Amino acid sequence: MMRFKIFDTFAKEPFQGNPTGVVYGDETLDKAMMQKMANELSLPHTLFLLPSEDSSILFNSLVFTPFQEVAICSQGIIAGVFAFLDDEIIPDGTHTIGTALGKKEVFIATINERIKYSTVFTSLGRPTVEKLSDNQRARLVKLIDNRGLLDFKGNFVVLGNKKRLVINVPYDLLKELAFISSKIMNVCQDLGIAGIAFFSKDQSTDLVHSRYFTTLLNGREDAVTGIAAGSILAACLENKLIEEQEDITVHQGGFTTREGYLYPKYRDNQIFVGGRASKAAEGKLFNI
Known part of the structure; x- marks a missing residue:
């Protein structure tokens, strides 16, 4: 036993x-x-x-x-x-x-x-952040069939031995993302990634709202996961949404799944969650 x-x-x-x-x-x-x-x-x-x-x-x-x-x-x-x-x-x-x-x-x-x-x-180790190319962005929009995503910043983040796509979207769009679950597997296979994290940062506080869809769950939404929060922090730093030593609180889920709160930090060139x-x-x- x-x-x-x-x-x-x-x-x-x-x-x-x-x-x-x-x-x-x-x-x-x-x-x-x-x-x-x-x-x-x-x-x-x-x-x-x-x-x-x-x-x-x-x-x-x-x-x-x-x-x-x-x-x-x-x-x-x-x-x-x-x-x-x-x-x-x-x-x-x-x-x-x-x-x-x-x-x-x-x-x-x-x-x-x-x-x-x-x-x-x-x-979680040291992140590597890459920009989304115009060609990759066009393929993403075609696969997801939502041109609204064309206007928002996206980065690939390699963390924990796998690459994920992180996209900064308005909060109103974040709430409406349930439709994407059925498309995640095709998108991830096409782009060679493990999942997609969407986030929206509150401008007046350190709170970041997020949702994460992953191939580990066959494209379904993962309620709360540290690797997504760490990837979001790396993207925020890359796009200068926060300062290097600034801490954020990531609220993940809560739309169609359980919700949770994560506290990612960037210290000594590493992501901690x-x-x-x-x-x-x-x-x-x-x-x-």
């Missing part, structure tokens, strides 16, 4: 954000069994906590959707750290996590000591 917990990551309250599984694994687990367990839990992502022989690493980890392994998952890492916080076995400060892409640093900051109100920040998590369930998995 193996313990598991379910956390709502990037949530300000229970039953919002992105439900993420955390399984306390051991050296007997192979990837085939991890995939079966992730499929059984049927959550967007399940992180497996694995032992490490390196004393400098808090834990090793692998992450699976119900269908496949993913290289890195910020909500998985944050949920894994919150599992340790829930067990009361780690303090605030900086820790190192082992992932499929190597070591990643996380930073735990207690916002309110009285209620143990913590935010966990994890590194922060979030909170609320434990929703725990139990035991039986494995053969």
Whole structure:
């Protein structure tokens, strides 16, 4: 038997954000069994906590959707750290996590000591930002069949080993994007990308509203995901919508899905994304 917990990551309250599984694994687990367990839990992502022989690493980890392994998952890492916080076995400060892409640093900051109100920040690496060419923009407009997108800025952002398209649109258009889900797979295949993030920045505050559609969900909208928030921050910096050390709050989802809040930062030429998590369930998995 193996313990598991379910956390709502990037949530300000229970039953919002992105439900993420955390399984306390051991050296007997192979990837085939991890995939079966992730499929059984049927959550967007399940992180497996694995032992490490390196004393400098808090834990090793692998992450699976119900269908496949993913290289890195910020909500998985944050949920894994919150599992340790829930067990009361780690303090605030900086820790190192082992992932499929190597070591990643996380930073735990207690916002309110009285209620143990913590935010966990994890590194997504250094972003690469590319402009959308006129030809690519024309293909995008043709595939989506919405000429309104022609007027808005778009960038490709490579972060976490994959390329995504990030488009800055007015808030009114952001609300009307449900139609795009059926077109995402064709667009992503044509442009060679993993998903499309749309965002609209509030001019008077640090709040950014966003929606993210991904090939991992066959084109459907992902409720809340750190890699999209990090990509949006990179695009905001590239287009000088914010200053380099300026922090933003990304509100993702809430239109047709659960909603959540993410806190991306740009420090030391890297993107960090922060979030909170609320434990929703725990139990035991039986494995053969």
